[in-house]
Amino acid sequence: MPLIYAFVARGTTVLAEYTPYSGNFNTVAIECLQKLANPEPKFTIACDRHTFNFLVANGFTYLVVADEAYGRQIPFAFLERVRDEFEEKYAEKARTAAALSMDRTFGPRLKSHMEYCMDHPEEISKIAAVQKKVNEVKDVMVENIEKVLERGEKIELLVDKTDDLRNQAEQFQKKGRQLRNKMWWQNCRMKLIVLFAILLLAVVIFLLVCFTGGKNCTK
Known part of the structure; x- marks a missing residue:
């Protein structure tokens, strides 16, 4: 019995289930489901020579219990087939559905996918291998x-930094x-002040020389 349940x-609400066998697989599977916390998208729990294979996607959890000797490729190929059909046709209704309320509508689809995967293991393995390569390429x-x-972000950042440096250089040149100009005007003003001081000193000396001691240089 390769695929069992x-x-x-x-969340923790089982919406639909299927098994062609008797046993406590559903009890163990539901206990595992209730203990899950932040599960990975794909993971497997081994228990008593069986594997509990989980696929988590878009708020729903898909599980299949398989014989441990059956490996993981076909169980996960089964889960992916189930997920694709469920999300395409039943997801909207399932978001508000009560526990096991979709047994009648989706339970037969679980059975159909399970039987197909067990009847065509080579085909499923090839499809799974191709899908794996596609996922790797993707x-x-x-x-x-x-x-x-x-x-591109780094180039854009470099361009922004270049623009900033250019703007800073332009501002530096403008301030320079x-x-x-300010230094030139200050220099000119200083020269004018010195020239005026020299002229003033010359006038004072001239007046002192010409008009002291009763002298008058203008006569």
């Missing part, structure tokens, strides 16, 4: 795009010209 849950592309965007 499957359910779809919203991850590489996303990483490259992020690097390009990051590089203003300072040169």
Whole structure:
């Protein structure tokens, strides 16, 4: 019995389930579900030669219990098939559905996907392998795009810094010209003051020489 039990849950509320076997698999699976805290998107719990395979996406949890010898590829391929159909056709209704209220509508779909995966293991394995490669390529592309965007941000930052430096240089040149003009006027004013002082001193000396002691240089 490769695939044994499957359910779809919203939070800790199981909406639909299916199993062709008897046993306490559903009890153990629900206990695992209730203990989950911030689960990874995909993870597996091994227990008593069985694997409890979980797929978490968009607020829903998909589970399939499988024989441990069956590996993880086909169980997760099954979960991805279930997720794709459930999100496309049942997700809106499922957001407010009560516990096990979707057994009648989606339980048969769990059965159909389970039987197909068990009847076509080679096909499912090939599809899973191709999907894995597609996901790897997608991850590489996303990483490259992020690097390009990051590089673009760095270039934009460099351009902004260059603009800032150019503006600072222009302001420095403007202040330099203003300072040169100010120094030139101060220099001119100082020269005029010195020249005026020399002329004034010359006039004073002339007056002292010409008009002291009864002298009059103008006669």
